[in-house]
Amino acid sequence: MQAPSKSPLRISWQALFSVLMFGFMYLPILVLGFYSFNQSPNSAQWGGFTLSWYVKFFNDSRILSALSDSLTVAFCAVGISAIIGTLMAVGLARYRFPGKQLYQGASYLPLIIPDIAIAVSTLVFLAVIAVPLSLWTIVAAHTVFCLSYVAFVVSTRLVNLNPHLEEAAQDLGATPYQSLVRVLLPELMPAIVSGCLLAFVLSMDDFLIASFTAGGGATTLPMEIFSRIRTSVKPDINALSVVLMVASGAVALIAETIRYRSEKKRLQ
Amino acid sequence: MAQTATQNQQTTGINVEFDVELRKVFKVFNGEIVVRGIDLSIRRGEFFSILGPSGCGKTTTLRLIAGFETPTAGDVLIRGQSMLNVPPYRRPANTVFQNYALFSHLTVWENVAFGLRIKKRGKAEVQERVKEALKLVKMEGFAKRFPAQLSGGQQQRVALARALVNRPTVVLLDEPLGALDLKLRKEMQVELSNLHQELGVTFVLVTHDQEEALSLSDRIAVMVDGKVEQMGSPSQIYDRPQTPFVADFIGDTNLFRGRIEGAHPTMLWVITDKGLKMKVQPANDTNGLPLTSGAVVVSVRPEKVNVGFSPPDGSLNCFEGRLKHVMYLGTHVHYVVQLLSGDQITVRQPNALNVPTGDTPVYLHWGADDCLALPE
Numbered sequence: 288m289q290a291p292s293k294s295p296l297r298i299s300w301q302a303l304f305s306v307l308m309f310g311f312m313y314l315p316i317l318v319l320g321f322y323s324f325n326q327s328p329n330s331a332q333w334g335g336f337t338l339s340w341y342v343k344f345f346n347d348s349r350i351l352s353a354l355s356d357s358l359t360v361a362f363c364a365v366g367i368s369a370i371i372g373t374l375m376a377v378g379l380a381r382y383r384f385p386g387k388q389l390y391q392g393a394s395y396l397p398l399i400i401p402d403i404a405i406a407v408s409t410l411v412f413l414a415v416i417a418v419p420l421s422l423w424t425i426v427a428a429h430t431v432f433c434l435s436y437v438a439f440v441v442s443t444r445l446v447n448l449n450p451h452l453e454e455a456a457q458d459l460g461a462t463p464y465q466s467l468v469r470v471l472l473p474e475l476m477p478a479i480v481s482g483c484l485l486a487f488v489l490s491m492d493d494f495l496i497a498s499f500t501a502g503g504g505a506t507t508l509p510m511e512i513f514s515r516i517r518t519s520v521k522p523d524i525n526a527l528s529v530v531l532m533v534a535s536g537a538v539a540l541i542a543e544t545i546r547y548r549s550e551k552k553r554l555q
Numbered sequence: 556m557a558q559t560a561t562q563n564q565q566t567t568g569i570n571v572e573f574d575v576e577l578r579k580v581f582k583v584f585n586g587e588i589v590v591r592g593i594d595l596s597i598r599r600g601e602f603f604s605i606l607g608p609s610g611c612g613k614t615t616t617l618r619l620i621a622g623f624e625t626p627t628a629g630d631v632l633i634r635g636q637s638m639l640n641v642p643p644y645r646r647p648a649n650t651v652f653q654n655y656a657l658f659s660h661l662t663v664w665e666n667v668a669f670g671l672r673i674k675k676r677g678k679a680e681v682q683e684r685v686k687e688a689l690k691l692v693k694m695e696g697f698a699k700r701f702p703a704q705l706s707g708g709q710q711q712r713v714a715l716a717r718a719l720v721n722r723p724t725v726v727l728l729d730e731p732l733g734a735l736d737l738k739l740r741k742e743m744q745v746e747l748s749n750l751h752q753e754l755g756v757t758f759v760l761v762t763h764d765q766e767e768a769l770s771l772s773d774r775i776a777v778m779v780d781g782k783v784e785q786m787g788s789p790s791q792i793y794d795r796p797q798t799p800f801v802a803d804f805i806g807d808t809n810l811f812r813g814r815i816e817g818a819h820p821t822m823l824w825v826i827t828d829k830g831l832k833m834k835v836q837p838a839n840d841t842n843g844l845p846l847t848s849g850a851v852v853v854s855v856r857p858e859k860v861n862v863g864f865s866p867p868d869g870s871l872n873c874f875e876g877r878l879k880h881v882m883y884l885g886t887h888v889h890y891v892v893q894l895l896s897g898d899q900i901t902v903r904q905p906n907a908l909n910v911p912t913g914d915t916p917v918y919l920h921w922g923a924d925d926c927l928a929l930p931e
Contacts, residue, residue, distance in 0.1 A: 455656035
């Protein structure tokens with residue numbers, strides 16, 4: 288009997304399955320990218336190569352203002368989450384206090400709760416406490432889930448960290464504050480950065496929560512895209528989607544590279 | 556001064572300066588008493604070991620000295636100063652942690668310089684002292700590496716340098732060699748001993764490895780169940796154990812349960828539970844008074860037992876048995892002998908030319924000075 292690994296039939300089945308799977312996953316995106324270079328404004332037919340759609344949306348003031356809103360929301364939400372999320376992860380990992388288990392469970396809930404539930408509950412809550420909707424209410428709502436992601440990534444790193452590092456720092460004369468700033472935070476920095484980049488991508492992506500909590504003329508990029516495609520899909524939206532995907536991919540790649548390099552440095 | 560019954564006799568009455576003192580220290584974690592009233596006085600420049608099985612509270616005791624734990628009751632002193640309200644970062648003690656706890660984001664050089672930089676020493680001084688410390692542990696060539704790029708033994712050296720560079724009053728070592736393989740451990744033991752002699756700093760070592768404690772220490776405290784069972788020099792601990800636990804934990808021994816039949820100032824007669832009559836050198840009970848009656852455990856070290864193939868002249872401490880197992884170990888031979896009474900005895904003898912085979916009738920005997928009666 289032949290060894291199964293040498294059978295050419297088996298390998299070709301695996302290859303076929305892989306091709307089908309990747310096709311299923313990425314073909315729509317490739318089609319989108321392809322049409323973003325299509326000169327014809329009508330999506331159905333090919334009218335020659337052009338970059339004009341890219342130029343067009345870069346000159347579109349509504350898209351640019353939506354982009355600036357999105358970036359403002361993402362930077363603010365991630366900035367706040369980076370600080371609170373890191374402190375939360377450190378506090379949960381390093382201190383014992385009553386109700387810690389409950390706190391731990393509750394802090395990761397936003398990862399599981401459906402976006403629509405967060406969106407509706409935030410909207411209702413804001414109405415109850417009579418806060419007018421604005422760009423800053425989106426920031427607040429985004430902070431809720433960004434916080435969980437940052438805390439989650441940081442706490443994963445904390446678990447693998449030597450529990451005696453801060454004691455070692457204090458043993459060498461560092462006050463608790465100095466040992467946090469000069470030892471624990473640098474040791475956690477790769478995790479903090481990759482958690483932030485992950486949260487950043489998710490915040491830039493979010494349509495549902497933003498559309499429920501936006502007010503005062505604030506419009507994020509996904510909201511702007513959604514409002515435009517309700518009429519018809521224009522090639523400039525294709526172009527914008529391609530740019531968004533490339534940017535998200537780049538951010539994810541940076542996050543992964545930082546994580547990989549820090550792991551390599553530690554585990555060489 | 557807090558004196559214990561187990562205090563080394565040569566120190567009493569002499570004014571010795573102590574670097575570390577524990578006075579009736581207790582530590583309770585979640586209702587569990589981990590350390591029960593420990594009294595220790597560690598002399599300046601001494602290599603002191605705390606030896607005990609895992610879970611005996613030895614690491615907690617070290618952490619009490621370092622300041623990572625606060626005693627539930629009692630006092631911890633360093634150079635005569637109470638440390639009760641002194642946080643770890645102001646104590647003149649530096650610790651070498653079990654898993655080294657090196658800072659992985661800093662290079663070897665930066666790791667060693669950490670303590671000096673925190674104390675805001677001048678640049679030139681930091682440079683010089685770090686270089687000196689790395690040279691001391693033979694790691695000058697690795698200054699620019701990261702800890703992850705070093706082997707376990709090298710990380711151990713960096714951890715040592717990081718503690719020594721601060722010139723602490725006392726260096727605390729928490730099972731520092733536990734993660735190293737046997738050969739490397741032996742090498743590092745020699746180096747630890749050399750470092751201690753060279754620097755003259757007080758070392759407090761926590762270990763469960765009795766051989767390590769015996770070979771390195773000036774004095775040893777044997778801990779069990781949160782208490783110091785016995786404290787003394789390695790030879791006192793090995794040759795004059797005060798409890799059956801210490802006799803059994805330090806080295807190998809044969810133990811016989813029995814009771815005292817007759818007591819004289821210079822010797823005791825003990826009848827074991829299996830009916831063996833032994834002449835034993837007298838011993839003190841836990842209060843330091845001579846034992847005169849009651850239940851005792853007789854300890855006989857394997858290397859103190861003589862083996863003969865014909866009945867010896869005297870009948871003192873002489874018992875007939877059958878050879879059960881012979882283990883040839885190169886430098887010496889282990890015999891396991893079943894006595895006619897049923898007791899099993901391990902005997903260790905230097906390598907002999909003709910090693911006997913199993914089931915040979917043998918006669919074991921030992922002098923009254925070679926065994927000890929210990930209070931039950």
